[in-house]
Ligand SMILES: [Fe+2]
């Protein structure tokens with residue numbers, strides 16, 4: 209995105225141009241074939257359906273078209289732009305996980321470590337990556353279709369990737385080598401209390417929440433033997449396993465929080481539908497992270513150590529690994545019965561600013577420019593300032 213997001217004064221004119229451009233880009237031969245097929249079907253149907261019904265159907269279609277072309281409110285645009293930025297950030301980090309731990313990654317000690325968490329872990333990593341790429345592409349295309357400014361963060365892709373030889377040596381937006389992973393989402397979803405009422409939660413893996421840790425192997429020397437992975441590469445894979453849950457619980461709450469501020473029903477549909485897929489990701493990862501096997505490892509590069517405990521046996525309910533369904537907790541009012549929900553979803557938690565701040569505390573942007581941080585913080589502030597308009 210250009211740092212100066214500006215909006216067209218002449219939305220209608222811009223919208224027409226942009227939608228015709230969009231239409232042009234989609235009009236390949238298969239689309240033409242489908243269009244003529246539909247036209248033929250329409251002609252056939254005219255022989256069977258009374259004229260009045262046909263007219264009213266086309267009037268309805270015209271109305272729907274008008275509604276879809278209605279300009280978005282400033283608030284809805286700000287929300288969609290912040291989400292597009294968040295999805296580009298997610299796509300960047302998931303891409304790095306896929307290169308080293310996806311289904312097409314070479315077999316290494318890292319993929320072996322990831323597969324301790326689940327035999328299908330590599331497939332899930334690739335699929336989560338595809339989903340994030342689709343979220344970012346869709347949100348930007350939707351903004352464009354409404355004549356609004358898209359988000360492009362490519363100028364900030366300057367961080368060094370892993371030096372592992374099969375990783376493309378291109379600049380990245382996010383840093384996965386110096387993370388401080390907040391694992392309190394684990395205990396939060398196993399608790400009967402809710403952060404929206406001020407509750408706080410201990411970390412499931414306290415050592416991940418202090419110092420810096422890498423979630424990807426940084427060089428060939430760390431890749432290790434896939435048939436007998438060392439505790440060091442297993443610790444890196446398990447760090448990734450808990451980081452996956454951290455990222456996707458953030459998306460889960462971010463969409464639920466921002467959905468309460470949108471004005472357009474179509475934008476609401478986008479938020480609850482993409483948000484639902486973030487929830488599916490989160491649920492998958494929180495099922496897998498608990499399969500980490502007990503170990504302690506010291507990382508000489510970050511000068512930090514990490515300890516994973518066995519969460520599968522002998523743990524209290526706030527840590528027990530198979531308690532992956534959201535424990536019912538207080539919601540809306542403490543006088544109402546406890547309810548199984550995603551949380552938090554109130555302001556000042558994982559709203560736009562909260563989510564971006566949690567990415568910053570996570571270390572994802574260690575090494576990023578002040579200009580980048582300023583841009584995403586201002587996008588977050590604009591999204592949080594959005595207000596639902598009812599008339
Ligand atoms: Fe996403």
Ligand SMILES: [Fe+2]
Nearest residue numbers: 298456459486
């Ligand atoms: Fe996500």
